[in-house]
Amino acid sequence: MIKRLFDFMSAFLGIIILFPFFLIVSFLIKTTSKGPVFYTQKRAGRHAKLFTIIKFRSMFANHGDSNTVTVKGDIRITKFGAFIRKYKIDELPALWNVLIGEMSLVGPRPDLPDYLLLLQGEDKKILNLRPGITGPASLKYANEEQILMHQDDPETYHYEVIFKDKVKINLDYYYNRNLLVDLKLIFATIFRLSYTVKVNKKIRLSPPDVSSKELDFIKKDFNIDWVASFGPHIYNFEQKLSAFSNSFQVAALSSGTASLHLSLILLGVKKGDKVLCSSFTFSASANPIAYVGANPIFIDSEMESWNMCPVLLEKAIKDCVLEGEKPKAIMLVHLYGMPAKMDEIMKISNQYDIPVIEDAAEALGSTYKNQPLGTFGKFGVYSFNGNKIITTSGGGALVCEDKSLVEKAKFLATQARDDKPHYEHSEIGYNYRMSNVCAGIGFGQLEVLEDRILKKRTIKSFYKKELSTIKEISFLEESEGSFSNYWLTTILLDKGSAIDREQLRLHLEKDNIECRPLWKPMHLQPVFKDCKYYVNGISEDLFNRGICLPSGTNMTKKDLERVVNKIKELYEA
Ligand SMILES: Cc1ncc(COP(=O)(O)O)c(C=O)c1O
Numbered sequence: 001m002i003k004r005l006f007d008f009m010s011a012f013l014g015i016i017i018l019f020p021f022f023l024i025v026s027f028l029i030k031t032t033s034k035g036p037v038f039y040t041q042k043r044a045g046r047h048a049k050l051f052t053i054i055k056f057r058s059m060f061a062n063h064g065d066s067n068t069v070t071v072k073g074d075i076r077i078t079k080f081g082a083f084i085r086k087y088k089i090d091e092l093p094a095l096w097n098v099l100i101g102e103m104s105l106v107g108p109r110p111d112l113p114d115y116l117l118l119l120q121g122e123d124k125k126i127l128n129l130r131p132g133i134t135g136p137a138s139l140k141y142a143n144e145e146q147i148l149m150h151q152d153d154p155e156t157y158h159y160e161v162i163f164k165d166k167v168k169i170n171l172d173y174y175y176n177r178n179l180l181v182d183l184k185l186i187f188a189t190i191f192r193l194s195y196t197v198k199v200n201k202k203i204r205l206s207p208p209d210v211s212s213k214e215l216d217f218i219k220k221d222f223n224i225d226w227v228a229s230f231g232p233h234i235y236n237f238e239q240k241l242s243a244f245s246n247s248f249q250v251a252a253l254s255s256g257t258a259s260l261h262l263s264l265i266l267l268g269v270k271k272g273d274k275v276l277c278s279s280f281t282f283s284a285s286a287n288p289i290a291y292v293g294a295n296p297i298f299i300d301s302e303m304e305s306w307n308m309c310p311v312l313l314e315k316a317i318k319d320c321v322l323e324g325e326k327p328k329a330i331m332l333v334h335l336y337g338m339p340a341k342m343d344e345i346m347k348i349s350n351q352y353d354i355p356v357i358e359d360a361a362e363a364l365g366s367t368y369k370n371q372p373l374g375t376f377g378k379f380g381v382y383s384f385n386g387n388k389i390i391t392t393s394g395g396g397a398l399v400c401e402d403k404s405l406v407e408k409a410k411f412l413a414t415q416a417r418d419d420k421p422h423y424e425h426s427e428i429g430y431n432y433r434m435s436n437v438c439a440g441i442g443f444g445q446l447e448v449l450e451d452r453i454l455k456k457r458t459i460k461s462f463y464k465k466e467l468s469t470i471k472e473i474s475f476l477e478e479s480e481g482s483f484s485n486y487w488l489t490t491i492l493l494d495k496g497s498a499i500d501r502e503q504l505r506l507h508l509e510k511d512n513i514e515c516r517p518l519w520k521p522m523h524l525q526p527v528f529k530d531c532k533y534y535v536n537g538i539s540e541d542l543f544n545r546g547i548c549l550p551s552g553t554n555m556t557k558k559d560l561e562r563v564v565n566k567i568k569e570l571y572e573a
Contacts, residue, residue, distance in 0.1 A: 002179060007105050007130075011098035018092065025056055025089060032080040035061025038093060043110035046130045051102040053110060054093040058085050069158045072149040085145070088189075094133050106182040107132025108170040111163075118163065126170045129177075134189040136173050137166035142192055150202030150512055161509065203513045203563060206387040206488060209452065209554040214444030231436030237443045241382075241397055244365065244449065246375040248399040249406035252434035252442070253413055256361040256383030256396035260331070261288040262409045262432060263357045263379040263398060269294050269328045276316055277331040278308045278340075278359070279521040280539035284383075285333050285359045286522050297327065298523040298533035304479050306542060307340030308332050310348060312534040317352050330356045334363035334373050335519070336548070337389070337456070337487035338476060342368040342376050349377070357381065361396070364389055365453045365485040374399050384442055389452050389487050389553075392442035395434045453485045455553040459560065460486040463549055466564040470571050472497035488548040490518060499570060501547045507570045513563055518546035 015022075026037040039057040042050050058081030070077065077085065084090045097103040103110065110131035119127070132138070141147070141162055148154040148162075173181070238250040253259045269275060271293030277286050279298035289296040297316055302309040313330070320327050330349055334340055349356045356377030360366070363373045364382045374380025382388075384395035400406050411417070416429025434442075464475050472494040478484050493501055505515045520543050523533035550563055 003104065003182065004101070006179065006182075007098050008101075010105055011095045014092075014095045015099065018095075022092070025084065028080055029057055029084075033060060033078045039090075042113060043131070044113045044116050044127075045102055045110055046127065048116055048127050050113060051097065051110075053103075054096055056084055056090040056093055057081070058090045069148055069154050070145055071151075071154050072145040074145070088134075088142075091133055098133065102130070104130035104132045105134065106177075106185050107135050108166070108173070109135060109138050115163065118159070119167065123167050123171060125174050126167065129170075129174060134185060135170065136185060137169040139185065139188055139192060140169060141166065142189075147512070161506075200512045200562070203550045203555065203559050204552055205514045205516055205548060205550050207552045207554065208386045208391045208393070209552060210391070210441070210445065211448065214441070214448065218440055218444055230433075231439070233436045233439035233443055234434060237392075237434070237439035237446070238397075240443055240446045241399070244446070245372050245380065245399045246401075248375055248380070248401050249403045251398045251406050251409040251413065252439055253396045253398060253409075253432045254434055255394060255432075256359075256381055256385065257284045257288060258413070258430070258432040259379075259381040259383075259396040259398040260285065260357065260359060261291050262412055262430070263381060264288055264292050264294070264329065265412065266405055266408060267329050267355055267357070267378065274320055274325060274327040275329045275331055276313060276327045276354075277522065278333040278335070279523045279533060279535065280306060280519055280542065281333040281335060281359070281522060282361075282519055283522065283525065283527075284361070285331055286528065289331065294328065296331075296522070296528065296531050298521070298528070298531060298535075300521070300523075300533070300535040301538045301542065302341065303538055305338050305340055305482065306335055306476060306539075307338065308345060309536060309538070310341055310344035312536060313345065314348050316534045317348065317354065321352070326352065327354055330354055330377075331359060332356050332377065333359040333361075334366060336476065336490050337363045337366045337485040338478070339363070339366055339368040339373055339482045339484065342371075346376055355379075361385075362388065362487045363485060365449055367483040369481040370483075375401075379405075384438075384445075389456065389485055390442070390445035390449055392434065392438040392445065395438045395442060397434075452553050456486040456489075456551060457484075459551050459553075459555065460489040462560050463489050463491070463564065466561075467491070467567060470568070472499070472571070473567075486551070488551045490546055490548050492542065493545045493547070495545065497545075501545060504567065504570060505547055508563070508566055511562070511566050513566060514550060516548045518542050518548065 029037050035057055037057060039055045040052045043053045045051040059076045060078055063076040094103055098105055107129045108126050108131055148158060151157040234252050238252050241250045242248060269292050273294040275289045275294045275296055276299055277289060277296045280301045286296050299308050299312050299316055301307055332340055332345060358374050358377040358380040360374035360380050361383035366373045374382060380399040382397045384390060384392040386393060398409050412429055413432035415431060416425055416427040418424040418426055467473050474492050476490050501517055508515050521539035522528050523535060
């Protein structure tokens with residue numbers, strides 16, 4: 001009752017005192033963009049009753065969808081709108097909602113009606129409160145649009161992290177509210193809005209790193225001839241990449257996945273054939289096996305390199321031979337840049353005469369006994385996706401010692417066009433060739449590959465040194481003869497660790513630091529549930545306990561320190 005009286009009096013006085021200010025804002029809204037001064041929207045109020053909230057219009061009229069979250073820099077927001085949103089001036093007309101009893105000065109923000117469905121059990125208690133113009137949750141997330149700006153999927157982040165956290169905060173307010181708390185929140189809101197809050201910049205897992213050196217190269221030479229499917233950069237890029245791959249022949253293609261697909265086709269893998277494949281990998285290693293209609297048999301990892309276990313590989317081959325059908329290929333992945341046990345794997349491949357396709361998508365620049373990965377098997381594949389050690393914005397390459405096979409790959413990748421003046425096709429082809437523009441970027445990026453490897457390795461060493469005090473954390477290490485590009489620094493939490501990997505991931509995510517669990521093994525993926533597998537529990541265990549730390553080569557020392565301090569904060573709490 002006292003709160004209602006306080007709300008009524010404050011809203012009444014507020015509207016009278018602020019009236020001249022409202023007139024100025026209205027005038028500026030009208031003169032800076034077409035449309036009405038006010039914006040109204042249905043919101044869920046007390047006891048889930050719908051009411052119409054009134055705000056100053058901050059978006060262009062008829063911008064379309066008004067039910068999706070807004071992020072800083074949202075194109076739907078007008079210039080003046082951005083200003084009034086920053087200082088929450090757009091919310092002031094809701095004083096009218098307070099005056100007529102639909103809202104309160106302090107309380108949970110009224111959400112869109114759809115959000116009601118997300119409230120579970122005890123959370124629904126917050127619906128007993130009048131929604132507020134400000135409140136503890138609104139205060140904590142005063143910079144919500146800025147936080148969302150850094151997310152890949154703002155909508156999901158809003159629901160998964162912010163909304164859930166807000167509900168928790170509002171429930172806490174529900175139990176502890178009184179007039180003094182409200183007064184403190186009102187003053188805190190006024191104080192908070194009088195300065196801008198700095199949001200920690202997003203630290204991504206492995207963003208593209210294209211420096212001015214490469215951009216200069218591209219700019220210097222860029223002309224309209226570049227923008228074509230074919231051109232000189234493709235050839236130059238292939239030549240340069242060949243120098244990193246034992247002078248093997250190279251076909252620059254549109255993606256790593258396309259390169260794996262063509263490798264299987266070139267090996268003659270067909271419908272119903274068996275292909276042995278690392279289980280601990282990204283789905284892109286296994287999907288091409290399905291593209292050709294073959295059946296993957298997933299092989300678990302060994303603990304030293306986390307890659308394909310030679311013991312299980314041989315067991316699987318022996319079983320297949322006993323069943324009367326030898327597998328057609330081994331899809332071997334070098335995960336996170338770490339070389340697999342090449343001596344053992346190649347011995348098995350030679351002994352049973354089953355060709356290896358090396359998925360070195362993540363491992364460009366890594367070596368085993370000084371030999372580049374990708375050059376041990378029949379085919380090697382690299383990826384130049386945006387998150388890889390070097391990028392062409394999207395692309396891949398197939399490498400092979402046999403020139404005729406690489407020529408065939410290029411032929412298939414360009415729609416299998418026969419050598420005729422007209423368009424003649426005797427085989428099914430694909431549109432898998434890398435474009436000239438991408439190859440130009442790749443050429444520049446190859447110039448800095450060595451630097452990038454050094455930086456990735458420095459990042460891993462930094463984490464290892466700085467986190468050495470946390471006994472529950474261990475790192476993936478090179479074994480003798482292995483040299484990893486450490487594309488991503490990965491850590492494992494001890495089995496007995498009080499903190500699990502999800503706790504750690506969310507703790508970092510709340511500070512705008514992106515981390516990912518290690519790859520979920522293919523034999524546990526719903527899409528491959530009917531496939532055969534040979535497991536020893538290692539990849540599943542790695543998935544449960546492992547996490548990839550931000551490893552972008554453009555990270556500064558400060559960024560790295562931020563990640564380390566945040567991890568320490570959790571363990572030292
Ligand atoms: C292990 C692995 N294989 C294959 C691929 C596919 O490469 P792309 O994205 O270039 O198709 C990736 C990465 O994306 C990968 O990490």
